[in-house]
Amino acid sequence: MSELPGDLKFTKEHEWLRQEEDGTVTIGITDHAQSALGDLVYVELPEVGQEVEAGGEMAVVESVKAASDVYAPIAGEVVAVNEELADDPEKINGDAYGDGWIVRMRPSNDDAETLTPDEYQEFLDELEE
Amino acid sequence: MGNKTPLFQCHVDAGAKIVDFGGWDMPLHYGSQLEEHHVVRNSAGAFDVSHMTVVDVGGADAKIFLQALLANDVARLKEEGKALYSAMLNDEGGVVDDLITYYLGPDRYRVVVNASTRDKDLAWINAQASAFNVEVEERSNLAMIAVQGPTARELAADILDPAWREAALALRPFFGLEAGDWFIARTGYTGEDGWEIMLPSEEAAEFWENCSRAGIQPIGLGARDTLRLEAGMNLYGSDMDESVSPLEAGMGWTIAWEPEDRKFVGRTALETMRENSQRQKFAGLLLEGKGVLRDHMRVVVEGRADGEITSGGFSPTLQRSVAMARLPAGDYDSAKVDVRGRFLDVRVVKLPFVRNGKTKIEL
Numbered sequence: 001m002s003e004l005p006g007d008l009k010f011t012k013e014h015e016w017l018r019q020e021e022d023g024t025v026t027i028g029i030t031d032h033a034q035s036a037l038g039d040l041v042y043v044e045l046p047e048v049g050q051e052v053e054a055g056g057e058m059a060v061v062e063s064v065k066a067a068s069d070v071y072a073p074i075a076g077e078v079v080a081v082n083e084e085l086a087d088d089p090e091k092i093n094g095d096a097y098g099d100g101w102i103v104r105m106r107p108s109n110d111d112a113e114t115l116t117p118d119e120y121q122e123f124l125d126e127l128e129e
Numbered sequence: 130m131g132n133k134t135p136l137f138q139c140h141v142d143a144g145a146k147i148v149d150f151g152g153w154d155m156p157l158h159y160g161s162q163l164e165e166h167h168v169v170r171n172s173a174g175a176f177d178v179s180h181m182t183v184v185d186v187g188g189a190d191a192k193i194f195l196q197a198l199l200a201n202d203v204a205r206l207k208e209e210g211k212a213l214y215s216a217m218l219n220d221e222g223g224v225v226d227d228l229i230t231y232y233l234g235p236d237r238y239r240v241v242v243n244a245s246t247r248d249k250d251l252a253w254i255n256a257q258a259s260a261f262n263v264e265v266e267e268r269s270n271l272a273m274i275a276v277q278g279p280t281a282r283e284l285a286a287d288i289l290d291p292a293w294r295e296a297a298l299a300l301r302p303f304f305g306l307e308a309g310d311w312f313i314a315r316t317g318y319t320g321e322d323g324w325e326i327m328l329p330s331e332e333a334a335e336f337w338e339n340c341s342r343a344g345i346q347p348i349g350l351g352a353r354d355t356l357r358l359e360a361g362m363n364l365y366g367s368d369m370d371e372s373v374s375p376l377e378a379g380m381g382w383t384i385a386w387e388p389e390d391r392k393f394v395g396r397t398a399l400e401t402m403r404e405n406s407q408r409q410k411f412a413g414l415l416l417e418g419k420g421v422l423r424d425h426m427r428v429v430v431e432g433r434a435d436g437e438i439t440s441g442g443f444s445p446t447l448q449r450s451v452a453m454a455r456l457p458a459g460d461y462d463s464a465k466v467d468v469r470g471r472f473l474d475v476r477v478v479k480l481p482f483v484r485n486g487k488t489k490i491e492l
Contacts, residue, residue: 064442
């Protein structure tokens with residue numbers, strides 16, 4: 001598996017978060033997650049403007065194998081969704097940390113429990129064992 | 130650690146994602162299940178199906194034994210090599226397994242059953258065989274490779290023993306050919322043309338590598354499932370099992386009711402079910418909008434009992450979600466499916482969805 005991008009935070013639910021300069025946070029699923037799911041065929045996105053709770057259902061990614069919920073790693077308001085995933089959900093398979101982003105949120109507080117790239121890598125290594 | 134086919138190391142070396150399938154370590158895909166699906170629809174792919182169980186049935190009673198064992202009638206196999214798809218039923222008319230029988234020659238048949246049902250099938254076949262003068266021999270020394278797709282036969286013909294090339298290419302659909310200790314049959318589980326090739330285990334890896342070199346790409350079981358779903362072909366354990374009759378699994382066409390005096394296992398139960406006009410039917414579903422239909426989702430038909438999806442998924446060829454479902458009796462062409470609490474519109478359609486690369490339903 002490839003190196004984890006150093007500017008991202010991660011969760012044990014295999015999501016990544018990137019702090020943007022304007023104070024918003026971009027969220028997607030990790031390369032490990034897309035690889036485990038297999039080819040994605042459908043992504044159910046939230047509405048822009050929707051408020052989500054930390055740990056609440058935020059999106060659904062459906063692969064050839066199964067549907068999986070994507071949980072919001074932070075509380076806040078959805079300010080953008082990746083509309084291109086509607087027609088091309090495979091962008092997540094191809095570029096999980098870039099073109100495959102899922103939502104952008106404005107956090108309502110700073111209480112996110114996240115992992116550094118090293119911590120997430122350790123978590124993945126433990127899963128492999 | 131599960132059972133391994135003679136090609137296991139080839140799959141690992143090719144970077145396959147290995148999963149457990151009915152106790153076997155099998156390749157799910159070699160990178161992209163979707164791409165592999167399209168390869169088979171558009172050109173040629175090779176599947177390792179060596180996990181399937183091959184059983185030879187021979188002896189003076191072979192024909193009358195299989196006539197008693199199977200819901201379809203092997204008396205229909207008049208020409209050597211001809212294949213017959215059938216259900217093997219229990220006394221209640223439930224499906225013990227679905228299988229293909231090849232007529233090899235007088236008193237000799239080859240039966241191919243599913244991998245996941247091997248143990249119970251062999252026990253069932255042997256129990257039924259005790260009253261007959263037959264030998265039942267599992268051919269676990271045979272590997273099986275399916276080459277499927279519009280160009281599969283012409284590409285595979287070049288890597289066969291030249292002595293069998295022409296005879297193999299001359300095979301009509303649903304016929305097989307004994308080629309030395311190989312067996313080549315124009316059958317498959319994808320809805321495309323192609324061959325299923327049984328060969329000695331020790332020769333399997335070389336033939337598999339030759340397939341790759343000839344341009345027949347390795348395809349995993351993931352694509353095998355979406356291909357067969359599009360082709361409207363049943364999967365044992367999903368679309369039918371011992372609690373389901375072939376009449377409710379879209380397999381009515383495989384039951385040979387004539388001659389009436391052929392007493393096959395399950396016949397009495399089936400005859401009763403046949404009289405029931407309210408028995409469930411089996412059909413395809415096409416999701417009208419976005420989303421993905423999955424196994425076991427509830428199908429709601431207005432004013433009738435609920436149905437259930439038996440196989441659902443995303444059709445790479447149609448770029449829509451499709452399913453096979455057991456549905457309440459009656460004539461109707463639309464329904465709703467409970468997709469995690471949302472009731473989505475589906476159209477009820479005749480199977481298959483795709484055959485020989487062509488979409489068979491209106492989108």
